[in-house]
Amino acid sequence: MTARSRSIPTKRSSPGRHGDTTIAAGNKRAEIFDAAVALFLHRGYDATSMRDIAAAVGVMPASIYYHYESKEALLVAAVADGAGLLKASVDAATDSELDPWTQLERACAAHLTTLLHGPDVVRVLYFELQRRREGRVESDLLRIRREYENLFRDLIDALPIGDGVSRTHLRLTILGAMAWSPVWYRREGDSPTQIARALIALVRYGSG
Amino acid sequence: MTARSRSIPTKRSSPGRHGDTTIAAGNKRAEIFDAAVALFLHRGYDATSMRDIAAAVGVMPASIYYHYESKEALLVAAVADGAGLLKASVDAATDSELDPWTQLERACAAHLTTLLHGPDVVRVLYFELQRRREGRVESDLLRIRREYENLFRDLIDALPIGDGVSRTHLRLTILGAMAWSPVWYRREGDSPTQIARALIALVRYGSG
Amino acid sequence: MTARSRSIPTKRSSPGRHGDTTIAAGNKRAEIFDAAVALFLHRGYDATSMRDIAAAVGVMPASIYYHYESKEALLVAAVADGAGLLKASVDAATDSELDPWTQLERACAAHLTTLLHGPDVVRVLYFELQRRREGRVESDLLRIRREYENLFRDLIDALPIGDGVSRTHLRLTILGAMAWSPVWYRREGDSPTQIARALIALVRYGSG
Amino acid sequence: MTARSRSIPTKRSSPGRHGDTTIAAGNKRAEIFDAAVALFLHRGYDATSMRDIAAAVGVMPASIYYHYESKEALLVAAVADGAGLLKASVDAATDSELDPWTQLERACAAHLTTLLHGPDVVRVLYFELQRRREGRVESDLLRIRREYENLFRDLIDALPIGDGVSRTHLRLTILGAMAWSPVWYRREGDSPTQIARALIALVRYGSG
């Protein structure tokens, strides 16, 4: 609903920036992107047809192909866009912080906020991240997941933790808890930031 | 109606040894089920066609309809079967245990063992659990998830934990970490039981 | 119009031979083949759609795919069928003859008769033989042309001809004259056999 | 309307040197024409898309429509151009010659040289000459073929030939042999002029 499509244009250059203030042109491309993302999220990529997307935008199916070269290109664009948003938010949150636990908590808060309150495209990324695909999409998804893995790996490596604790399991737990959150999360409960704080407190201090 | 064929093998085989005593009967039905499950897992439900399943079994597509009413019926059967296996393994592990933390750890170990080392059908359940569907499947999936939620809710409610700790977040973290594990898990690393022990230790004692 | 489809079945075995007397089953497959051939001939392969073929037979487009796996498979079948007919007729004509010139004339007469009065499928072969294609069809067409080339090469090699005469040019001339005949031939004029006789007389004795 | 660009090159190049004196003008039009001709020849008219042509020239598909009214117009232009080249070369060769056989041989040599060594456009004409079309193109092709028929008919009518020889078959043989030559011709073998000489010798003196 909120976010505009900030994917890197597939064809020429970006016709009309659609970032902050300018809205102008590049309209249809962004509309198509947004509609595709919404449908990918709610029905899944495979269950979404190009006709569905076209109908949602109010154009003929053929028109989509002027803006995106294939259905898979739309998914790749979505995945890249979602990954970009996620990375940007975590990067912004961890910039110059000092205390490792605080830094990790902020990273998690940023991640969860973007994931749970960000635009649909972020969740598309997360859902599609789990299904094995082929070709371009598969490698894109793998790369993105690995980048993410490493990002949190570094943050966790910096943590001063007890001898008997496995950093790998710590990372697995944190990432798993966050990854699963879109499945359980309801807007009425705790905020993403609160969830992050509780999660970090839990794995830091325990509950016993 | 209830799905047969809970054989462990990932690929094909297991002709017979379904249900209780019968060996020969229900052979084709089980083969079809197994093939469907394997394909659902590796390609996803939507990307799997009845032709694919038929070809994997070596029958004509029409023949599947003698055994299963529809493609969705195959998914429902798979989901029910996977949930049954999961529930049975957790039930067996928690049966008469006393210490709440040990009980929870055993439940998690059982859950992870079944999820990570059990038959494909268990993982199908887990992957399909995350995608919104319609009709019969959707309600089945919802019910299964809720049952599971409650199972662990009870185990966690029995835990003697500190005042400042949210049981909800504790549950969310544990379930999330476990749910995400099929995505990261590699057979060469720690065993499901070791993962469960580390997970419980982490959320019980923390790592700081 | 006349000939039935005698192409090698694509799927299982031939359901109901349709050669001489038996007509019985295998009906639709043959109907589809004949319709495709007629359309390929009159409009060209590229300009013929599967919908056209389906409409001509009176089935749904999808039904064609039960009998032939693709449009190209239909072309391959046609090409193979046409080549078979052509080869069979020339083989039958040249069987045990002795005089080389007579033998060549009979081969030409057989070739022209089949080409000009035979079923559509023969002419499909000839027209498609001239257009470069890709994949399976291309290699099939090349092989067929080469077989033909060799067939006439042998017949011409056996000819007792003058020193100054190039067998290559002789072959080129004969094959070219025959290949071009569908373009000019009108049923009201000379018969294929007469054309063959005139052609051989021309290249044997000249006209000067 | 009349087609430009009769440059020899097969691929691209030849910017300028169209028509008579002008160099710069009609550039894009000629480029489009050349690209279309090359594609028509190698893939066939039906299998060539306006996008293909546009991409080959480096313009947008819409731009073609500024220069040519339609795809068919491009074919008509090609056909007319090819016919013009062919006619011009034969006309030039037969101008003031006296001996009928020599005259015919020169006509054939000119025809074959233009057909086999001339620009792509000539061969496009020949290939498309064999496929029945509709509307404008069809009548153009018919007219061209008839003109050609008559040209050689006159040359052959002038020949002093024996009583038992059919002029029709003689013409059919000569035209057929020449028409088929693009299918067999390889640059490494005999030249078009040598082929013409051999062909005429063959039909004049025979080979027996």
Next chain:
DNA sequence: GATGAATGAGCATTCATTCAT
């Protein structure tokens, strides 16, 4: 001159499903 954007018809093909045999 050229093109960005769109169109509507059409493409080959695949889908889950049905049903008489």
Next chain:
DNA sequence: CATGAATGAATGCTCATTCAT
């Protein structure tokens, strides 16, 4: 039990073409 044969709807995509700019 199984299938040969078919279906009708839907699939992703390409087509030649148009037109305002």
